[in-house]
Amino acid sequence: MILMTDLGNLSEVELDVLKELGNIGAGHAATSLSKLLNKDVYLSVPEVKVGEIKNISSEFIGEIVAGVIIALQDLEEKKSGYLYIMFPEKSARKIAGDLFDMEELDEEMYASTIMEVGNILSSSFCDATADFMDIILLPSPPSFAEDVPAAVIDSVVSQMAKNSNHIILFETSLSSESDIEIYLALLPEACLLDDMMKIMGQL
Numbered sequence: 001m002i003l004m005t006d007l008g009n010l011s012e013v014e015l016d017v018l019k020e021l022g023n024i025g026a027g028h029a030a031t032s033l034s035k036l037l038n039k040d041v042y043l044s045v046p047e048v049k050v051g052e053i054k055n056i057s058s059e060f061i062g063e064i065v066a067g068v069i070i071a072l073q074d075l076e077e078k079k080s081g082y083l084y085i086m087f088p089e090k091s092a093r094k095i096a097g098d099l100f101d102m103e104e105l106d107e108e109m110y111a112s113t114i115m116e117v118g119n120i121l122s123s124s125f126c127d128a129t130a131d132f133m134d135i136i137l138l139p140s141p142p143s144f145a146e147d148v149p150a151a152v153i154d155s156v157v158s159q160m161a162k163n164s165n166h167i168i169l170f171e172t173s174l175s176s177e178s179d180i181e182i183y184l185a186l187l188p189e190a191c192l193l194d195d196m197m198k199i200m201g202q203l
Contacts, residue, residue: 010168014197015048021129021196022046022170026184028128029121030174036120037098039176046172058150065183066092066111067152068118071140072126072192080137081188082156083125085118086149091180098178111144118142125184135195156187168193 010018023046034041066087072080087095096105096113105113122139130137145152170186188196 025125025129026172032124070122080192084185086183
């Protein structure tokens, strides 16, 4: 019988391990964003939050964001969790405009641009964490939505609730010298979290 990590009772050491893992993934995402925008990008220290799934939407800011959701799978094509990349609307518009050197883009080009930026960031995050843990994580094509964060995350939470009562949220933000902010949240399912703790515990 495999003992799964108890999400409702993580120790300080386990939380520190998870914070370090989030730092590695977000650091690589920041590097990718910096190259993409040709600007310095700053990374906040990742925050790790654990709570009951039914209450998790209260952790998200209430402003409108352009959200990109990516499902993560292992080699057996089992769902391992989700990566949620949030662009506050002002930042999303700024990123798209900077990339095309235009003040305004039509909505189709705007959505496509943010999806591609989200795809680049998610790939960097997944590659870095998977390499560090010596596992395979396969990100799905991004799914774009523009709404308040809680509305976007509800669809993910409802699926994850089938397997766990608790959820662990890795939250970090990337910002640049031109007032661009991006939030990355990794929501691992219990099987991925358990692998993380086992592998990180051996380091």
